[in-house]
Amino acid sequence: MVKTLPKVDVVTVGVGWSGGIIAAECAKAGLKVVGLERGQKRGTSDYQQIHDEYRYAIRYDLMQDLSRETITFRNNRKMKALPMRQLGSFLLGEGLGGSGTHWNGQTFRFLPYDFQIKTMTEKKYGKNKLGAEYLIQDWGLTYEELEPYFDTFEKTTGISGDGKNKHGGKRSNPYPTPAMKTTPLLKKFEKASGKLGYSPYMMPSANLSEPYKNPDGEQINACQYCGFCERFGCEYGAKTSPEITVVPTATKTGNFEPRFHANVVEVVKKGNKVSGVKYLDTISGEEFIQPADVVVLTSYVMNNAKLLMVSNIGEMYDPTTGKGTLGRNYCYQILPGASGFFDEQYNTFMGAGALGMCFDDLNGDNFDHSDLKFIHGANVALTQTGTRPIGTNPILPDTPTWGAEFKKQSIENYTRSLGVGGQGASIPHKENYLSLDNVYKDSYGVPLLQMTYNFTDQDRALHKHISKKCGDILKEMGAKTVVVNSEIDQYNIVPYQSTHNTGGTVMSLTPEEGVVNNYLQHWDADNLFVVGAGNFSNNSGYNPTGTVGALAYRCAEGIIKYSKKGGSLV
Amino acid sequence: MSEEGKNLSRRDFLKTTGIATGTLVGGGIIGGLIGYNTNKKSKPSKNANNTTGHDEHTGVPARMFFMSQTDFQVLSNATERIFPKDNLGAGAIDLGVPYFIDRQLAGNYGSNSKEYMQGPFAEGAPTQGYQSRLTRAEIFTQGVMALENESKKRFKKGFSDITEKQMDEILTAFQKDEVKMSGTTSGFFFALLRSATLNGAYADPMYGGNRNMEGWKMKGFPGHQMAYIGEIEKDEFKKYEPKSL
Numbered sequence: 001m002v003k004t005l006p007k008v009d010v011v012t013v014g015v016g017w018s019g020g021i022i023a024a025e026c027a028k029a030g031l032k033v034v035g036l037e038r039g040q041k042r043g044t045s046d047y048q049q050i051h052d053e054y055r056y057a058i059r060y061d062l063m064q065d066l067s068r069e070t071i072t073f074r075n076n077r078k079m080k081a082l083p084m085r086q087l088g089s090f091l092l093g094e095g096l097g098g099s100g101t102h103w104n105g106q107t108f109r110f111l112p113y114d115f116q117i118k119t120m121t122e123k124k125y126g127k128n129k130l131g132a133e134y135l136i137q138d139w140g141l142t143y144e145e146l147e148p149y150f151d152t153f154e155k156t157t158g159i160s161g162d163g164k165n166k167h168g169g170k171r172s173n174p175y176p177t178p179a180m181k182t183t184p185l186l187k188k189f190e191k192a193s194g195k196l197g198y199s200p201y202m203m204p205s206a207n208l209s210e211p212y213k214n215p216d217g218e219q220i221n222a223c224q225y226c227g228f229c230e231r232f233g234c235e236y237g238a239k240t241s242p243e244i245t246v247v248p249t250a251t252k253t254g255n256f257e258p259r260f261h262a263n264v265v266e267v268v269k270k271g272n273k274v275s276g277v278k279y280l281d282t283i284s285g286e287e288f289i290q291p292a293d294v295v296v297l298t299s300y301v302m303n304n305a306k307l308l309m310v311s312n313i314g315e316m317y318d319p320t321t322g323k324g325t326l327g328r329n330y331c332y333q334i335l336p337g338a339s340g341f342f343d344e345q346y347n348t349f350m351g352a353g354a355l356g357m358c359f360d361d362l363n364g365d366n367f368d369h370s371d372l373k374f375i376h377g378a379n380v381a382l383t384q385t386g387t388r389p390i391g392t393n394p395i396l397p398d399t400p401t402w403g404a405e406f407k408k409q410s411i412e413n414y415t416r417s418l419g420v421g422g423q424g425a426s427i428p429h430k431e432n433y434l435s436l437d438n439v440y441k442d443s444y445g446v447p448l449l450q451m452t453y454n455f456t457d458q459d460r461a462l463h464k465h466i467s468k469k470c471g472d473i474l475k476e477m478g479a480k481t482v483v484v485n486s487e488i489d490q491y492n493i494v495p496y497q498s499t500h501n502t503g504g505t506v507m508s509l510t511p512e513e514g515v516v517n518n519y520l521q522h523w524d525a526d527n528l529f530v531v532g533a534g535n536f537s538n539n540s541g542y543n544p545t546g547t548v549g550a551l552a553y554r555c556a557e558g559i560i561k562y563s564k565k566g567g568s569l570v
Numbered sequence: 571m572s573e574e575g576k577n578l579s580r581r582d583f584l585k586t587t588g589i590a591t592g593t594l595v596g597g598g599i600i601g602g603l604i605g606y607n608t609n610k611k612s613k614p615s616k617n618a619n620n621t622t623g624h625d626e627h628t629g630v631p632a633r634m635f636f637m638s639q640t641d642f643q644v645l646s647n648a649t650e651r652i653f654p655k656d657n658l659g660a661g662a663i664d665l666g667v668p669y670f671i672d673r674q675l676a677g678n679y680g681s682n683s684k685e686y687m688q689g690p691f692a693e694g695a696p697t698q699g700y701q702s703r704l705t706r707a708e709i710f711t712q713g714v715m716a717l718e719n720e721s722k723k724r725f726k727k728g729f730s731d732i733t734e735k736q737m738d739e740i741l742t743a744f745q746k747d748e749v750k751m752s753g754t755t756s757g758f759f760f761a762l763l764r765s766a767t768l769n770g771a772y773a774d775p776m777y778g779g780n781r782n783m784e785g786w787k788m789k790g791f792p793g794h795q796m797a798y799i800g801e802i803e804k805d806e807f808k809k810y811e812p813k814s815l
Contacts (some may be wrong), residue, residue, distance in 0.1 A: 026573035049815055051794040054773035060678065069785045070686040075697055083702055085686045184805050243645040244715040345807040349791055352796035389772035402652040402745075402764050403738065409657055411789050415807065439690065 002278065003321075003474045004289040008032045009520040010559060011277055011292035013264045015099020015309065017545065018531045018552040019298035020246035021156075026555035027255035031563055034290060035250075037261040039095030043243045047233035053388040057231040064092035064103045068263075068282075069442040073493050076431060077456040079318065083440050083448065090499040091231065091493070092300055093519075096258065097242045099300065099499060100545070104230040104353030105206030105239050105386060107159050108542035109150045109550070112143035112169045113364040113376075114425075117538055120365060121375055130458060131374060135329055135428040136375075137537050140509035141518040143169040146550050149557075153549030157240040158212035158220045161204035167360035180209045180223065185346055185418065185489065186357040189382035192476035198359040203381060204546070206240040206355030206444075227386020229353025239353065259479065262288075265446050267311040268294055274313070274528045280444055294527045294559055301534040302434075303502035306449040309436045314515055314524055317433050319452075325515050326529060327435050329428035329503035330451065331539040334376060334459045334488070336466035337421030338393060340479025345415040346359055356383035362422065362466055374461040378422025378474055378541040380470060387414065397483055418477070420470040426502070426539040429456045434504040454490050460563040463488050500544050505534035507551075518567040519558030520551060528569055531555040631669045631778065634676035635707065641714045642668060643730045648717060649767040659788040660781070662767050670770030670779030671710070680707035702754045706762060710734045711746075712751060713759035720749055775814045786812040 009031040012019040023033045047308035054056035055061045063068075064087070070217035072081035073125045113120055121129055130136065151172050161175035183192070190200045207223035214220065221238040231237055237244045250256035268277040269290065276291035297304040308314055358381035360366055369375055393410035394417035399408050419552055437450040455463075463489055470485040506515025513525040522528040522533060531552050533544045540547070558569050577738040621729045636642040646668040655661030662668070674680060720740050721729040729737065743749055747757035769778030772786065774793070777806065780786060786793050792810035801808050 052815060054769055054777060058769060059772075060684075066685045066686045067682075073698055075695070079695065079698075080692060082692055082698045083686045083696075085700045086682075088699060139649045167716075179800075181803050183802050218583075219787070222799075224799045226795065226797055255772055345790075347798070347802065350802045350808075352609055375675055388767055389786060389789045393768065402767075404654050404656055407653055407656060408658065414789050414791070440688065490697050492699075494697070494699040 002287040004237035004337070005142040007276070007291040008034045009292065009563060010034075010296060011036060011211045011290050012296045012298045014098060014297075014303070014475070015040070015091065015242065015247065015258050016095055016298065016300075017242055017246075017549055018100070018555070020100070020250065021294050021549065021552035022298055022531070022556050022559065023250035023256050023258075024246040025553065027250045028049050029141070029559070029560045031137075031255065032293070033250065033256045035256065035258040036264055036290065037081050037096055037258055037275065038263040038282065039260065041258070041260050042101070042233070045234065045235070046236045047235040050232045050235050051226065053210070053227050056102075057388060059089050059389055060091060060231070062093070062095065062231065062233065063087055064094040066445065069448070072437040072440050072450050073307055073451045073453070075452075075490055077452060080206050081437055081450045081452070083542055084493055088494045088498050089274045090501055092302065092499075093495070095248065096260070097233075101229050101233050101240045102207075103239075103311065103545060104543070106354040106356070106383075106543040107157065107204045107206045108155070109169060110143070110414050110540045111167070111279055111293070111360075111364040111544060113144050114540045115139045115141060115146070117376070124365065124368065124442040125375075127522035129369070129426070131429045134458060135430055135537075137513055138509065139428075139518070139537055140514070142509055146554065147172060150551035151544065151552040152553045155544065156204050156214050156216065156245055158208050158214055159204050159206055160209040162202040164199075164201035165360055166199050167366045169388060175204060177209050180205050180207065180355050180433055181353065182186035182357070182531075183350075183355070183384055185348075185377040185384050186382065188477050189357045189420065191471070192473050193359055193380075196473060196476055198361045199382075200357050200359045203354055203358050203383065205352070207234075207352040207354050208238055208240065215243060216245070218245045218248055220244060223352050224338060225350055225352050225355065225468075227337045227349055227388070233394065233495075239491070261424055263444065264307065265444050267297070267307055267313060269311055269313055269525065271432065277349040289416065294562065296555070296559065297528075297530040298532065301504055301532060302449050302483045302503045304532055304534045305434045306436070307516070308505065308530065309444055309449070313522065314527065314562050316435060318529050319430055322430065323486035324512065325506065325508075326562055327433045329506045329537045330432050330434045330453060330501045331426035331536065332426055333498040333500040333539055334378070334455070334463050335421060335423055335497055336423030336470060336472035336485060337419055337464045338467055338484045340418050340420070340474030340477060341394070341396065341481040341483075342416050342418065342479055346418065348384070348392075350419070351384040353385050354383075355380045355385065358382075360463065360541075362469060370382050372461065372465060374423035374458045374465070376427060376538075376541060378424040378466050380419065380420065380466065380473070382420050389414065389479050395440065396481065397403050418474070418479070420473050422466045423457070423498070423500070423541050423543065424466060424468060425541040427456070427458050428503060428538055429458075432456075441536070451560070453491055455488050460488055482516065500533070500539060500542060502533040502536040502539040505530045505532075506537040507535040508537070517568070517570045518554075519561075521553040521558055521562065521569050526566065527562065529548050529555050529559060588616050590712060598761050616776075631666070633669070635680065636675075637748050640718065640728065640730070641711070643670070644714050644728070645671065645710075645719050647730050647737060648714075648763060649770070650739060650762055651734065651741055652767045660784040664781065665771050665785055666779045666781040667770035670773065670777055671766045673778050674766065675707045675710055680710070681705050681735045700758070702758070704753045709759050709762060712754070713756070713763065716749060716751055716756065716759070717744070720744075726794055783812045784812055
């Protein structure tokens with residue numbers, strides 16, 4: 001028996017960064033918001049024993065329970081898709097704050113180039129730079145249009161930065177707080193990369209350099225550089241997270257109710273509108289319909305796409321015909337890099353998730369690609385995020401992976417090895433997409449999302465080019481041995497790579513090109529909004545959260561407008 | 571029984587079996603004492619949150635998962651080859667790694683309780699990852715027996731009675747997937763065994779391995795420190811006395 005609850009103005013599916021931002025903005029504007037969160041309530045007081053590498057970084061205690069739900073994966077259409085039975089390549093979040101709880105806090109704005117990638121690439125290199133199988137398109141919104149929303153997100157989160165990136169888009173304001181500390185390791189990278197002609201700057205950080213009160217009155221504390229950020233929550237309330245900012249902001253209006261253990265299984269569509277969502281209370285087993293004037297999908301890339309698919313909203317992408325938009329442009333991230341082995345010991349165990357020095361000379365179209373077989377590039381960085389002993393066992397190539405020699409090298413190199421790496425842009429390809437699996441189901445009986453993904457020639461060329469440059473920097477830094485990452489071949493879902501999955505529900509200027517318009521409003525249902533990294537039609541050479549935050553503020557503005565006037569916002 | 575009473579009886583037990591005075595004993599008991607530092611004077615601690623996380627004064631740790639003494643000894647010896655005692659310091663056995671693994675197999679780790687275990691099961695490509703119907707507990711049980719059987723096949727002796735070189739030969743054969751297992755592969759079992767050994771060497775001591783934080787001391791990892799804000803800008807390498815949760 002499904003129970004229908006009283007109608008609310010806005011319901012969000014998930015309460016992480018995007019759900020929290022939508023909730024805060026809409027609740028401040030007087031709308032009644034319910035946030036349905038499948039995980040549990042959590043906050044700073046729950047993170048007082050967080051310095052536990054095994055529990056959180058190895059056993060993934062803050063991450064999604066895959067026994068309930070996962071995805072299936074194959075490299076190409078000829079393979080049979082099989083379930084991702086364990087977490088590996090990327091770490092899906094769960095619970096209040098979502099991935100915003102266990103992120104590192106590296107907070108960039110995508111480049112102006114990203115938003116107009118098709119126009120700018122064709123203008124400079126002609127129409128045939130990449131083959132027709134690469135589905136690059138403009139986003140339907142320029143950097144300049146999105147700038148005010150980037151600014152708002154940075155103010156909410158108090159981002160620490162030096163503003164010295166000469167390749168970044170124009171900023172209306174400086175970063176709210178000064179950059180983090182320039183440690184000896186960061187200085188070493190700064191000197192070497194500067195000598196090689198690059199323009200290093202301090203990585204913009206959501207681990208704050210000083211205490212900060214945001215415009216909503218929320219307090220964020222100063223980072224203590226304890227070295228436990230990524231995969232952990234912050235025991236100091238110094239890594240900006242939804243739990244310490246937008247969630248309390250929404251809550252104190254009296255207009256927001258977060259509801260936990262509420263797993264949404266369907267968006268209810270009626271004609272060209274949606275009427276609410278159906279969810280399951282995973283504790284009691286009861287089913288509910290939560291009617292709402294506006295439904296906002298604010299879960300991760302995977303579930304935003306899946307919910308649209310299982311609810312039959314929009315046209316599924318078909319890689320054979322190229323028709324349909326839902327599931328298209330799934331992108332990931334390419335990780336070029338190199339390791340350097342040094343004689344001296346460094347305090348590598350100290351750090352913070354977004355403590356780093358980086359440059360954009362090899363990102364976007366900031367360098368000439370005329371003679372290269374790829375477009376875009378990577379932000380290249382040395383980060384000092386805090387190395388931990390289970391996860392960090394650096395050995396030279398051809399060393400056995402166990403036994404006496406392994407033990408000796410992995411211990412000796414633990415504080416004597418440094419990495420320089422890039423976050424390589426990922427360009428959409430017609431064979432990389434999301435769909436629904438027709439065999440495997442989640443524990444609620446709903447089909448699993450299916451991912452078809454492999455590295456492309458573009459990825460391989462980008463990876464090789466930038467890995468070599470990373471190696472050159474380590475040589476300049478004085479490494480006695482430099483090991484450049486070996487070339488990539490097939491994408492493998494087992495080793496951890498990056499939780500920067502994007503696409504599948506892309507934004508676009510026309511309904512033919514995407515799932516949502518540039519207010520993240522669904523092209524086929526005016527009162528349905530879908531927001532997150534799924535809206536990116538390509539992934540950039542940066543961490544996605546800064547751009548997700550900006551889009552969420554843009555979306556919130558759209559919802560408030562819609563609640564007054566109705567209809568399509570474009 | 572009070573905690574204190576338990577401790578006393580446990581220590582009395584040790585005394586009567588001769589372990590406390592260093593007398594050699596054979597048979598079943600020795601395996602149970604693998605890794606237990608019998609030379610160390612155990613002092614009863616009233617502090618429940620003692621710094622090692624290993625409750626030394628209660629004596630021999632109990633096993634929660636492995637029933638057979640032989641199996642536990644095979645596990646212990648295999649982990650020691652993966653992370654051997656050397657001039658840098660303790661190996662897997664002295665670090666308590668076998669007990670760490672035993673406890674992990676008895677819990678969520680062993681039962682894959684946060685992982686997708688629904689069928690249908692198919693082999694899949696290596697890029698698709700773990701596709702076995704077996705839980706880690708089942709894989710370890712089978713894998714440890716397979717190590718023993720392989721040793722008997724190759725050397726006519728049990729795994730715990732062969733030389734270190736012979737143990738390495740068998741472990742290498744497992745790593746290279748040269749030994750047949752059912753429902754999983756020996757390569758996969760080896761990868762699990764290797765990662766579990768490193769987990770046990772370096773996890774916080776409260777999990778039963780990394781005894782006395784010896785793993786961290788060897789590696790130079792300071793463990794649970796509240797802050798490095800006062801030190802992180804300094805040029806010199808900083809050594810810490812590690813702290814556990």
